[in-house]
Amino acid sequence: MVRSDQDISSRVRQSRLDTVDQYYDPEYARSVCVNVLDFLDRYYFRAKMVGFDTLPHTENPDTPLIYAGNHSGMAFPWDALVFASTLFRRQDYDEKHPVRALVAPALSRMRALHPFFIDNFWHRIGGVDATLDNFDELSNRKHQAVVVYPEGIAGIGKGFDRRYQLQRFSNSMLRMALKYRTDIVPVLTVNGEYINPYGYKVDIINQIAQKIGIPFVPVGPLSTLISFFPWSFYFGLPARLTYVRGRTVRIADLTDQTYDTITQKEMNRLRGVVQEHFQNELREAVELHGKDPYALEEITELWWENKDKLSYILPTGWPLLFHEHERLFLEAKNKKSVQMDHSNGAYVAALIRNPDVLAYHLPGIGWPALLTWKGAK
Secondary structure (H helix, E strand, O other), X not given: OOOOHHHHHHHHHHHHHHHHHOOOOHHHHHHHHHHHHHHHHHHHHOOEEEOOOOOHHHHOOOOOEEEEEOOOOOOOOHHHHHHHHHHHHHOOOOOOOOEEEXXXXXXXXXXXXXXXXXXXXXXXXXXXXXXXXXXXXXXXXXXXXXXXXXXXXXXXXXXXXXXXXXXXXXXXXXXXXXXXXXXXXXXXXXXXXXXXXXXXXXXXXXXXXXXXXXXXXXXOOOHHHHHHOHHHHHOXXXXXXXXXXXXXXXXXXXXXXXXXXXXXXXXXXXXXXXXXXXXXXXXXXXXXHOOOOOOHHHHHHHHHXXXXXXXXXXXXXXXXXXXXXXXXXXXXXXXXXXXXXXXXXXXXXXXXXXXXXHHXXXXXXXXXXXXXXXXXX
């Protein structure tokens, strides 16, 4: 029996839907934001949103929208996690206007690159592997916002000496924006480079790391901690993350060619125009908002006022923060009602319930213990 083109197209679309939504758990995403990411934002990263008094993806819900951000150098992608969770919170966790992020496939493949080995973390919170088919599927949906980091892994791994210098953009973002005639909203992330300052790129070390699936290894003052204490692999300094909304870019207005007819030469020209626009706006945002990356007086006062929560606020407590939430979520009958107690007393009680978390603090034998334990699960 010969299948029609429509049947084949339907099967292809269903395959894409399975890939994009197979593991996504909206209740889990909401619970992680409410109990974990919002907590870290409030008491650690203190996200500041500039120009987001209204959320552009809710202004014209019939059209998809692309948020394009610059990645921070040599740090776990806290900048992306905090931005996505902040958007979700600001729309009161409403799924009518979903926000989904494209993530580097390397983050999904290697379990150590999921925060504190939490199983399938990126897909469960709504992350989608950054392939052209997945991007196409998301861009084809109404009421959809897609968060993209067009520099990819190169943006994270560029090193502190190249901070705020955009690496080469991927063409896929421009192609999808042209195909669906949608807007690109630049998200200019300021101070994210200071999550791991003075971390540098060493090609030979990165080549070795990439053979075992780790995209890069920063070399700098904080690097020595990683070999001794596994919790420090996910560590970041308390940079005050500032997200500035840039001027909207509409690719269809920048070229006379269509998605079906555009040449590679024209696409390269467009990439240069968009990247220059983005770089200029990033430079302006850094000038305005990047003079005091840690706001130390503010955070000292904040931690003093909330010293009853310091066990979870400090990065040494993050492994337990993630794992205790995981335990509570999986045990809850009504998963919408999960509510963590973040007090120091609750931390001690949670540690008794999650003794395996101690492996994150064991010098020398912590990594072998975690890799063996997690590999066996």
